[in-house]
Amino acid sequence: MDKLKIKISEQAYNKILNILKNDNEFDCVKFSMESSCCNPKVGIYLDALNKTSNEDMKDAVEDLNIIYPKALIEKVKEVQLVYRNNGFMIKSIPLKEGTGCSGKSGCGSGCSGCSSKNSGCSGCHH
Numbered sequence: 001m002d003k004l005k006i007k008i009s010e011q012a013y014n015k016i017l018n019i020l021k022n023d024n025e026f027d028c029v030k031f032s033m034e035s036s037c038c039n040p041k042v043g044i045y046l047d048a049l050n051k052t053s054n055e056d057m058k059d060a061v062e063d064l065n066i067i068y069p070k071a072l073i074e075k076v077k078e079v080q081l082v083y084r085n086n087g088f089m090i091k092s093i094p095l096k097e098g099t100g101c102s103g104k105s106g107c108g109s110g111c112s113g114c115s116s117k118n119s120g121c122s123g124c125h126h
Helices: 010-021 070-074
Strands: 005-008 028-034 041-047 056-061 064-069 076-084 087-094
Touching (some): 005 056, 010 028, 010 064, 010 076, 028 070, 041 076, 041 087, 064 070
Antiparallel strands (some): 076 087
């Protein structure tokens, strides 16, 4: 089974390691996935390696342990994580180019939850 390509900026890497170093409950980062009409949305939260299931993949970027659902690699080829303006921002690159929301039924005219200058989903980065 292939692995997810993960890119983390140096600042995001250092911030996450610092948070984990000062926390007794969590020891890794977990990426989550929600399907949407446009592209899969990827979320990030702190977790514990001992709570992983058979449905999770384990990976590491240097000293940072990362887990994510196996289903994520079926939809996403790359996840990019940066720290900017006092917050983490995550971008997922889908395995297949999306057709946009307008070409799919039940999606409506835009991508809910996205703030973008462009109409539709082309400006959404989750």
